[in-house]
Amino acid sequence: MDKRSLLEVSNLQTHFFTEEGTVKAVDTISFTLNRGETLGIVGESGSGKSVTSLSIMRLIPQPPGKIVGGEIKYYPKENEPIDLLALSEKEMQQYRGNDIAMIFQEPMTSLNPVFTCGNQVMEAIQLHLKLDKKAAKELTLNIFQKVKLPDPERIFNAYPHQLSGGQKQRVMIAMAMSCNPDILIADEPTTALDVTVQKAILELMADLKREIDASIVFITHDLGVIADIADKVIVMYKGKIVEQGTVKEIFLNPKHPYTKGLLGCRPPLDFRVKRLPIVSDFMDVHKQEDGSLMITEKTASVQEALDQVKVSTLSLEERQKSLYAQQPILSVKNLSTRFVSKKNFFGRPTAFIDAVNDVSFDVYPGETLGLVGESGCGKTTLGRTILRLVEAHQGEVLFEGRDVLQLNKNDLKELRKEMQIIFQDPYSSLNPRMTIGQAIIEPMQVHRILANDKERMDKVIHLLETVSLEAKHYNRYPHEFSGGQRQRICIARALALNPRFIICDESVSALDVSVQAQVLNLLLELREQFNFTYIFISHDLSVVKFMSDRMMVMNKGKIEEMGNADEIYNAPQKEYTKKLIAAIPKGKVENIQS
Amino acid sequence: MLKYIIRRLAYGVLVLIAVVVIISSIIFLAPVDPAQLTFGQRTDVEAIESKQKELGLDQPLYIQLGMYLQDISPIAVIEDTKANQLKYSYLKLIPLGSSALVAKAPYLRESFQSGRRVTEILKEAIPLTAILAFTAILIATIIGISLGVIASLKQNSFFDNIAVVVSVMGYSLPSYVTAMILALVFGFFLNAYTGLNIQGSIRELSTDFDTYGEPVFVWKNLILPAIALGIRPIAIITQLTRSAMLDVLNQDYIRTAKAKGLSYYTVVIKHALRNALNPVATAISGWFAALLAGAFFVENVFNFKGLGEVTVTALLTFDIPLVLGCVLFTACVFVVINILADVLYAMLDPRVSYS
Numbered sequence: 001m002d003k004r005s006l007l008e009v010s011n012l013q014t015h016f017f018t019e020e021g022t023v024k025a026v027d028t029i030s031f032t033l034n035r036g037e038t039l040g041i042v043g044e045s046g047s048g049k050s051v052t053s054l055s056i057m058r059l060i061p062q063p064p065g066k067i068v069g070g071e072i073k074y075y076p077k078e079n080e081p082i083d084l085l086a087l088s089e090k091e092m093q094q095y096r097g098n099d100i101a102m103i104f105q106e107p108m109t110s111l112n113p114v115f116t117c118g119n120q121v122m123e124a125i126q127l128h129l130k131l132d133k134k135a136a137k138e139l140t141l142n143i144f145q146k147v148k149l150p151d152p153e154r155i156f157n158a159y160p161h162q163l164s165g166g167q168k169q170r171v172m173i174a175m176a177m178s179c180n181p182d183i184l185i186a187d188e189p190t191t192a193l194d195v196t197v198q199k200a201i202l203e204l205m206a207d208l209k210r211e212i213d214a215s216i217v218f219i220t221h222d223l224g225v226i227a228d229i230a231d232k233v234i235v236m237y238k239g240k241i242v243e244q245g246t247v248k249e250i251f252l253n254p255k256h257p258y259t260k261g262l263l264g265c266r267p268p269l270d271f272r273v274k275r276l277p278i279v280s281d282f283m284d285v286h287k288q289e290d291g292s293l294m295i296t297e298k299t300a301s302v303q304e305a306l307d308q309v310k311v312s313t314l315s316l317e318e319r320q321k322s323l324y325a326q327q328p329i330l331s332v333k334n335l336s337t338r339f340v341s342k343k344n345f346f347g348r349p350t351a352f353i354d355a356v357n358d359v360s361f362d363v364y365p366g367e368t369l370g371l372v373g374e375s376g377c378g379k380t381t382l383g384r385t386i387l388r389l390v391e392a393h394q395g396e397v398l399f400e401g402r403d404v405l406q407l408n409k410n411d412l413k414e415l416r417k418e419m420q421i422i423f424q425d426p427y428s429s430l431n432p433r434m435t436i437g438q439a440i441i442e443p444m445q446v447h448r449i450l451a452n453d454k455e456r457m458d459k460v461i462h463l464l465e466t467v468s469l470e471a472k473h474y475n476r477y478p479h480e481f482s483g484g485q486r487q488r489i490c491i492a493r494a495l496a497l498n499p500r501f502i503i504c505d506e507s508v509s510a511l512d513v514s515v516q517a518q519v520l521n522l523l524l525e526l527r528e529q530f531n532f533t534y535i536f537i538s539h540d541l542s543v544v545k546f547m548s549d550r551m552m553v554m555n556k557g558k559i560e561e562m563g564n565a566d567e568i569y570n571a572p573q574k575e576y577t578k579k580l581i582a583a584i585p586k587g588k589v590e591n592i593q594s
Numbered sequence: 595m596l597k598y599i600i601r602r603l604a605y606g607v608l609v610l611i612a613v614v615v616i617i618s619s620i621i622f623l624a625p626v627d628p629a630q631l632t633f634g635q636r637t638d639v640e641a642i643e644s645k646q647k648e649l650g651l652d653q654p655l656y657i658q659l660g661m662y663l664q665d666i667s668p669i670a671v672i673e674d675t676k677a678n679q680l681k682y683s684y685l686k687l688i689p690l691g692s693s694a695l696v697a698k699a700p701y702l703r704e705s706f707q708s709g710r711r712v713t714e715i716l717k718e719a720i721p722l723t724a725i726l727a728f729t730a731i732l733i734a735t736i737i738g739i740s741l742g743v744i745a746s747l748k749q750n751s752f753f754d755n756i757a758v759v760v761s762v763m764g765y766s767l768p769s770y771v772t773a774m775i776l777a778l779v780f781g782f783f784l785n786a787y788t789g790l791n792i793q794g795s796i797r798e799l800s801t802d803f804d805t806y807g808e809p810v811f812v813w814k815n816l817i818l819p820a821i822a823l824g825i826r827p828i829a830i831i832t833q834l835t836r837s838a839m840l841d842v843l844n845q846d847y848i849r850t851a852k853a854k855g856l857s858y859y860t861v862v863i864k865h866a867l868r869n870a871l872n873p874v875a876t877a878i879s880g881w882f883a884a885l886l887a888g889a890f891f892v893e894n895v896f897n898f899k900g901l902g903e904v905t906v907t908a909l910l911t912f913d914i915p916l917v918l919g920c921v922l923f924t925a926c927v928f929v930v931i932n933i934l935a936d937v938l939y940a941m942l943d944p945r946v947s948y949s
Contacts, residue, residue, distance in 0.1 A: 059852055089858070097855035104853075109846040113945055114868050124854040159944040175854065345597055 005075060006215050007033040007056070007183055012070035014048075014055045017063065025051040025065070027239035033183065038209065038216040040230030040247070042223055042262060044279075044512045045483065048239040049219045050105075053185045056217075057102055058084060058092050074099070076182070098128040101176035105188035107168035111160035117171045118156030121178055128179040143174045146211075147204060165375065166197035170204070177208060184209075185217045190225065194374045194539040199583040202229055221512040223262045224585035227251060235259045238293065257283035257297040264302045265517035267546035269569070269584065272316060275524060276517040276546070277305035320564075323549060328362035329501060329533055330386070335359045335395030337378075337385045355381040357557035358395075365500075368527065368534040370548030370565055372541050372580060378557040379537045383503045386535070387419055388412060399501070417447050420494035424506035426486035430478040437474035440464075440493045447497055463492040467522060484515035491522065495530075503535045508543065520547060541577075542584045545569050553577045595940065598948035599933060606929035613925040614666070615659060617918060622655050626912050628706050649706070666700040666922065702922070703915035705908075712919035715904060720923070722796060723893075723900035727885035729820040734827035735878055741828070742835025742874075743867060749840060757832060764829035770891035773822035777895060780818060790814055793897040819896045823889050827881045834877050838870035845869070871942050879935035886931070887924035 014026040026048045033039050041049045054060050055067055072084040076099065084092065104110040112120060118140055125136040137156070144152035147170040160168055169189060176184055186205065190198035206229060209216055218230055226233055226247065233250045235243040235258060243256040254260045261279030282305065286294045299305045336358055342351035355378045363369050373379045384390040386397050388404060397404040399415065407415060423429040430439055440460045441453070450456045461471040467488040478486055487507060494502055504523065508516040520543065526532060536547045544551055544565070551565040553576065560574045572578045629645040646652045650661060664670045665682075672678050674686065674694040684698035702712035745757040781792035794815040800808045842848065843866055851865040888902030897903075901920065908916035940946045 057853055059849060093855045093857060095855070096853055102853045104846060104850060106846055110850045112847040112851065112865050112869070114943055115865075123856065127855060161945045172850075175850075345601070 004035055005032050006035045006037075007075070007217075008071075008073040009052075009056070010071045010073070012052065012055060012072065013068045014051050014060060014065060015068050016065045024239050026055060028070070029236070029239075029241045030070075031234055031241065031244060033215050033217060035182075035215055036213060037232060038218055038230045040226040040233040041217065041219045041236060042221065042226055042233060043236035044221055044514050046238070047236040049236050050187050051239075052236070053102065053187050053217060053219055056084065056183075056185060057096060057100060058087075058089075059096075059102075074183075094128075097124045097176075097181070098179045099181055100183045100185065101179065101181040103169070103172050103176045103184070103186040103189045106192050107165055107172055108192065110172055111168055113160055116157055116159055117163070117168075121171065121175045124175060125178050140174070140178070143178055144171075146208065147171075147174045147177070149174070165193050166200065169193060169197075169201055173201070173204065173208070177212060177214075180212055181214055183217065184214045185219070187219045188221065189218075191220065191222075194583075195541070195585070196374055196539075196579060196583040198225070198585070205229065221514070222266070222585065223250075223259075224266050224513070228585060235262070254302070257295065257299070260299070260302050260305075262514060264305050265514050267517075267520075267542045268306060269542055269545070269586070272311040272566070273306065273309040273546070274311050275309050275521045277302070277309065278517045278521065279514050281305055320549065323364050323367045326364050326366075329365045329400060330363040331396070331398040332362075332386065333360050333396040333398070335382070335385060335397060336393045337381050337390055338393045354393075354557050356385060356392075359554075359557075359559055360395075361552060361559065361562060363501075363533060363535065365533055366527070366531050367549045368536050368547050370544035370551040371535055371537045371554060372539065372544045372551060373554035373560075374539055374580075377554045379554050380505055382554070383421065383505050383535060383537055387416075387421055387503065389421070413447070417449075417497045418499055419501045419503070420497060420499040421503045421505060422487070422490050422494050422507045425510055426483055426490055427478075427510070429490055430486060432478055435475050435477055436464075436481075436489045439478075439489065440496050443493065444496050449497060459496070460492075463495055464489075466495065466526070467492045482515075483511050484518060487511060487515075487519050488522065491519075491526070495526070499532070500530075501533045501535075503537065505537045506539065507536075509538060509540070516543070523547070540584070541569070541580045553580065595937075595948060599937070602933045602936070603929075606926075606933070609929055610922065610925050611663065613921060614662065614918065617921050618659055618662065619655065621912075621914055621917065622658070624912075627651075628912050628914055631706070631912050662703075662918070665703060668700060669695070669697055671695050702919040705916045706913045707908075707911050707916070712915050715916065716901070716919055716923060719899065719901045719904045722898065723888055723902065724886060725796065726816065726819055726823065726889070726893075726898065726900060727882060729816055730823035730885055731827060731878060731882045733820060733824040734831055734881070737824075738828045738831025739835050739867075739874065741832040743839055743862070745832065745836045746839035746843065747862065754836075757836070761829035761832045764825050765833075767825065768891075769822055769826055769889070770895055772825050773819065773892045773895040776818045776822050790818060793895075795897065795899040797899070815896070815898070819889075819892055819898050822892050822895075823885060827878070830877050830881070831874055834874050835870060838873050839866060842866045842869045868942070872939060875935060875938050875942060879931050879938070883928045883931040886927045888920070 009032070010030045011028050012026055012030070013024070013028055016023040016025050029052065031039070041052060043049045051060065051065070056072055060067060067085060070085070073081050074084050074095070075081045084095065087095070111117065118137065121140045121143065122133070122136045125131055125139055126133070129136075131139065141152045141156060144155055149155045149167060149170050155163065155167065155171065160171070163171065189205070190201050193201065202225065205216065218226070220226060230247050233245065233247050234241050235250070235256065237258045243250065243254070243259050250259060251263070254263055258279060261277070261282040264277035264282065265279065267276060282297065282299050284296045284298060286296070288294050335356055336354055337356040338352040338354045340349040340351070341353045342349070344350050357378070359382060361369070371379045371382065381390055385392045386404065392405050395405070399419065404415060430436070434442070437457070437460055440463060441456050444450060444456045444459070445453070450459060457474075461474060464471060464473055469485065469488055469492070478489070481489065508519050511519060523534070524547070527534065534547070536544060538544050548565045550563060551568050552562040553560040553568070553574065555576045560576050561568060561572070568577060569581060572581055627642070629642045629649060629651060633641060633645065650658055664672065671690065671693055672682065672684070673692060674689065678684070682696070682698040682701050684696035686694045686696055688695040699713075702716070704711050705715060708715070741757050745754045748754050777792045780788045781790045785792070791814070794812060796812055796815045797809050798812050798815075800806055800810045848861060848866055851861045856865070888900060888905050890902040890906050892898070893900050893902035894906065901923070904916070905920040908920060936948070940948065
């Protein structure tokens, strides 16, 4: 392996000048990327990892952002080294997409909706490789083949909305690869995707890297993903690099408490824990007088933290026994939900898709039933049908003996108090024009819970405190909160009606693993405190396994298999379940390629 | 797509019928007798009654309506007589005894006032209005989109603030006020420099000795009315383009386009503007339809003899066939332009599908 350096970042400082003052998003960081190497940058949202990558591309939105200091040296194969920060905008355009290419987080929004995928990939090829239309098209089809897109000719002429998320990300990769770049920056390329798709994309990137001899900067919030792909790892926290080393060093012998926190917060697979270790279990952060942060270590090792929360098999068995001795709180019988896929001239439906196809199961009071499957398997539709947010085609949903599907408007309103849902996207499920206090108090007003608004406000404040927010947050708007905080607000809103039954629909999928751990812990605490019954929906089997007593695997609208969560994980019966289990990023040292 | 257009056209026909029914009912209920109006004040009862009979005004409303619908329908069953042949100049499809199923051009009857066919009057007025509307919307589209794009690229700059303020002012100003100011300033005070007329249509009767009384085209008479009509759409289009562009420029795919190494110009014009055009297209098509229906006040100010002028005169003189003709044309314009706008959406944005 050629060890000559390819990219040298030294003392990079990128600041954002906002109304509240200057934010040092990237605060004097230095690192080197060598030829043929994959460098992982890990950290939570706001740690400055994306800003670092955008700084290298010189794509920092300006204003409010600005690169205020440092040097980014790029060493091209033949020519003299270049300081990217000293180039004019015009000169920089020749490097972007040509020598340094980038893949973004959101494949759904990163492709232009009004141009065909082929057109968008060809554009870069025509620009940088100076090929004519015909040659560019040929090359594009060739690359589509390489990124394993099915039927390249069709994809070439397809618009982004006609493709799945994974396919779109493959098109993005094709675009980035098209001009044989030296450096490929991948900014959370798999975060918005299902674990199974994530696995396929990671494999593809590893293959391509070998083939075109590019170096990769791989940015992610999930250390588990890094283990499979990176050679070297940088851990970032609040704009600074807190630790860097080879992937083995980081995993086997993490030094910084933050790194340990990131390693510990992924749900463990081999044993059960009461709660997940979170970053604040490993360290305390104090703001010092000069504004810098002082970090003190609390727990020495990841193993120690996990040992503290391990659950014995004996207590597990007891829990199961008492759970399943009860009458089910919810029975779903032969439930089907169908959507119209085709209509005739007069608007009459002529063809249907069965999103949920003849599904039956029971849920017992106090238990968590996990529901796992890939996008499009019908798990979300199933959840919504149970709550009658989508109308069922046939079947029964008995909640304490009453058929939810037959209820009239008034009875349904009563039932809404009992059954609540927490949605996936905490960004779009809160109305941006309502303060969070209003958002939480609104359902109580609708259902006339408590005597007056004064009492309701007290209750809202109590709820905010329950989910670890503060009373002073009452009058703030959603945009002032982080993703994890917003999800807490959504949880508080669901709790406002004192429900007994809650459906969590991918409630943690949009969150960083470290934040995900906090929210999962909160959900478990609430279950103990209020004796909730959950249906927990996710595409990530490791998360479902951690949360659930029993697990249900869904595929193409049908239940593949169902049973005790640990048993299914340890001895999956169906191919589909095995596939889901194989897709979980293990993040284990044994898996690391040397 | 074709299916969708056909369905929309079918709905359009229903809209037109509804328009005819509603307008006829309103006119019928009004306490005015058109027969009386044609004769003026000094008339005997017999003459009025015979005129009423001739115009079909003595019949109940639903019969009048039925007759009118039969007249305007392109396919109808009518008596196969010489008089009818003269009236409708139809093409016989299937003979049914003394009657026949025929295809014909819609017959909009004759003006109570001038006795000319409504179709003839509209044929004269519509091209003038169409030219005016098209020029105005063209000016508005070009200037509005350019200003909007520039303002969005220089957000919060001096130019941006000026563009926003001026466009709010432009929108707040009624177009007949703009028309009067323009006419006064450029047609009167500055007439010596501009050579523009304070009033006048683009088709006037010649005053030259050789060609006296023959119609001639005076194209410069288009300038001031087109600007007067264009100002408000300019303001709206500027604002819409600006806000849509600001929205689009923050989208992830713009960052992707920049990351490809595309030039600033390509990113803005190809990747951003194309996505920002949808709301703008809505505004443009709506304004265009409204302008085609006749700009009543502005045409009046400039004495521009287009559809607006015809409609206003027809209303003032209670010329029922002419009023109905104008309204029917306006309704047609809106139906057709709305369908065209929907087709345009689908062309601008592949995500829009009508199946």
